[in-house]
Amino acid sequence: MAAVPTTITGARRLAEALTALDVEVVFGLPGVHNLPIWEALAHTEIKLIGVRHEQTAGYAADGYARATGKLGVAIVTTGPGAANTLGAVGEAHASASPVLVIATDIPSTLRRPGVTRGVLHETSDQAAMFAPVTKATYTVSSADEIASAVHQSARKALEPQSGPVYLGIPTDFLKNVARDFDPPTEVFAALSTPDLGKAERLLGKAKKPLIWAGGGALRSGAGPAIGALAERIAAPVITTFAARGLLPLDHPCLAPNPVHAPEVGALWDEADVVLAIGTDFDGLMTQNWAMPRPPKLIAINVDPEDAGKNYPVDVMLTGDARAITEALDVPQRSGLTELTVGLKRIAAKVRHRIREEEPQAADFLATLEEVLPRDAVLVADMCVAGYWAGGFHRIPAPRKFAYPMGWGTLGFGFPASLGAAAAGTGRAICVSGDGGFLFACGELATLAEERMPATIIIVDDGGYGMLRFDQEREGLPQRGVNWDSPDFVGLARSFGVHAERVSGFGRAFRRLLSEMVEADEPNVLVVRARLRPPLNTSPRWYRR
Structure with missing residues (x-):
C-alpha cells in the first residue's frame, strides 16, 4: 500500500467515510473528474474493481448488495458517465437494492446558475436525472460536506425500504482540504411493533390461511419466523421472485414455484386469509392483478401505502417483517401433515408439466x-x-x-x-x-x-x-x-x-x-x- 498523504482532501474524506461504513468493495470507471477518488481509495483496504462501462458499475454494485445485504457502491464520472448508470439504478430502485452511486460533477467554479455553458461533461441538473429512479439525491456544496453526505446517503440507502441513492460531488471539492468529521454510530432507527390483535384473530379463525412472502421479508431476515408461523398455522408459503430461498427447500410449508403455474395458483384461490409479508403484489407476480382479491388480507410492511396500493388491506401491520412475524401469537392448528402431502403432490404435477411441455x-x-x-x-x-x-x-x-x-x-x-x-x-x-x-x-x-x-x-x-x-x-x-x-x-x-x-x-x-x-x-x-x-x-x- 502506498504512503498515506498528509493533506486531508475531500477525496480522502470520502475514502475515510466508506471505510467507516465497512465498505469492502467498490465498482467504478475512471474519468478525468474522479481520478482523485481512485487515488484516495488506493490508500485504504477497500478493493476498487475497475469495469469497462458505467452501467456495469451500477449492476455490479446491485449484484453485490443482493448477495450480501450490504451497501453496494458504484463510483462514476461526470455527465455521460453518470447517465450511463441510470438503467442499472432503475433496476436497483425497483428491486429495493441498497446501492450508492457516487458521481462527480463539473467544477463548482465553472458552474453558472441557470446557464449551461458547455463545460466538458456538463449537465444542467445531473441529480435531476436520478430523481425518478432513486430514494434520494444529494449534491454537496463544499469539501467539508463530503464525509457527512456519504454517511447520510448510505444510511438512506440501507434503511427500510432500502434502495439506491445518488451522491453528486463537484470535482474541485475532491482536491480541496476538508475538515475532520465524526461519523454517526447508528445506521437507522428500529421500527416499532403495532397492535397485533385483529390479525391474530383472523389467522386463528382461518380455515385455509396462506402466507405470501416478498423481498421485504427476505431483506429483513424473516425466513425463520415465517417458517415457524407457517408450521404453527399449517399455511403454505408462496415466495415472490425477490424472496426465492427464504425458506429451506425441505420446509414442510414451502409451496413450489411459481404461482403462475395453475396448480400453485390454486393455493391463492382457495385461501380465505392471506398474510402478505414484505410485498407490494406487483404485476409480474399477480399476472397484472388478475389474481382475485382474497376474502381477508393482512399485510406486514414498512410502507403501508406501498403494501396496499394494489389490493385493499383489511389489517395493516406497519413495521419490520421479522419483528412483527415473531410477535404474532396464533394458536397451533392441525393439518400440517396434510398440507405437506398436498404441496408435494403439487410439486410433482408442476415437474410433470415441465417435462411434458x-x-x-x-x-x-x-x-x-x-x-x-x-x-x-x-x-x-x-x-x-x-x-x-x-x-x-x-x-x-x-x-x-x-x-x-x-x-x-x-x-x-x-x-x-x-x-x-x-x-x-x-x-x-x-x-x-x-x-x-x-x-x-x-x-x-x-x-x-x-x-x-x-x-x-x-x-x-x-x-x-x-x-x-x-x-x-x-x-x-x-x-x-x-x-x-x-x-x-x-x-x-x-x-x-x-x-x-x-x-x-x-x-x-x-x-x-x-x-x-x-x-x-x-x-x-x-x-x-x-x-x-x-x-x-x-x-x-x-x-x-
Whole structure:
C-alpha cells in the first residue's frame, strides 16, 4: 500500500467515510473528474474493481448488495458517465437494492446558475436525472460536506425500504482540504411493533390461511419466523421472485414455484386469509392483478401505502417483517401433515408439466439442481433460460438468487454476476442469453483481470428468443430478432477466459457445467439451444 498523504482532501474524506461504513468493495470507471477518488481509495483496504462501462458499475454494485445485504457502491464520472448508470439504478430502485452511486460533477467554479455553458461533461441538473429512479439525491456544496453526505446517503440507502441513492460531488471539492468529521454510530432507527390483535384473530379463525412472502421479508431476515408461523398455522408459503430461498427447500410449508403455474395458483384461490409479508403484489407476480382479491388480507410492511396500493388491506401491520412475524401469537392448528402431502403432490404435477411441455427446460433445471454448489449465487438475466431458472429453480438459501424482475432490465445478468462473485459468498453462476450478454461483453476483461469465481452460461438461440416467441404468437413476421451470433467461445478465450461450447442441455452440458463450477478460475459455457418460454412469462400467463 502506498504512503498515506498528509493533506486531508475531500477525496480522502470520502475514502475515510466508506471505510467507516465497512465498505469492502467498490465498482467504478475512471474519468478525468474522479481520478482523485481512485487515488484516495488506493490508500485504504477497500478493493476498487475497475469495469469497462458505467452501467456495469451500477449492476455490479446491485449484484453485490443482493448477495450480501450490504451497501453496494458504484463510483462514476461526470455527465455521460453518470447517465450511463441510470438503467442499472432503475433496476436497483425497483428491486429495493441498497446501492450508492457516487458521481462527480463539473467544477463548482465553472458552474453558472441557470446557464449551461458547455463545460466538458456538463449537465444542467445531473441529480435531476436520478430523481425518478432513486430514494434520494444529494449534491454537496463544499469539501467539508463530503464525509457527512456519504454517511447520510448510505444510511438512506440501507434503511427500510432500502434502495439506491445518488451522491453528486463537484470535482474541485475532491482536491480541496476538508475538515475532520465524526461519523454517526447508528445506521437507522428500529421500527416499532403495532397492535397485533385483529390479525391474530383472523389467522386463528382461518380455515385455509396462506402466507405470501416478498423481498421485504427476505431483506429483513424473516425466513425463520415465517417458517415457524407457517408450521404453527399449517399455511403454505408462496415466495415472490425477490424472496426465492427464504425458506429451506425441505420446509414442510414451502409451496413450489411459481404461482403462475395453475396448480400453485390454486393455493391463492382457495385461501380465505392471506398474510402478505414484505410485498407490494406487483404485476409480474399477480399476472397484472388478475389474481382475485382474497376474502381477508393482512399485510406486514414498512410502507403501508406501498403494501396496499394494489389490493385493499383489511389489517395493516406497519413495521419490520421479522419483528412483527415473531410477535404474532396464533394458536397451533392441525393439518400440517396434510398440507405437506398436498404441496408435494403439487410439486410433482408442476415437474410433470415441465417435462411434458419443454423437455430441454426440464433437463436444464435438473442439471442446475444437481451440480450447482450449495453456496452458489445464481444470477439470471431477462432471457428465456433465465425465466425458467427464475420461475422453477429451487433456491436453497436467502441471497442465493438475483433476478432483474423489478424493472426488467435486459443485460443485468452478466454484470450483476460480477458483483455477486466479488461478494465472496459463493461462486456466481450467471444464466444469460446471447442478446443480453452482448450488452456487457466487454466485462470479460474485468472477469479475467480479477480472476473472479464465476461461471457464465450463455444460452445462444441466435437472437432475442422471447421477442421471437411474441412475434410468432401474434402471427407477425420475425423482424429484428434473429442474427448470426459471434463466436462467444473465441471471444471469451481472446480475453484469457476459459470457454467451451455444447449443443442442448443433455449429458455434455451436465458434464461441462459440473466441471466448471468446481474450477478455481472464471469460465464461460456457451449452449446452443432454443427453449419455449415458461408459464411465468406474460404471454403465457393463464389468468387474463
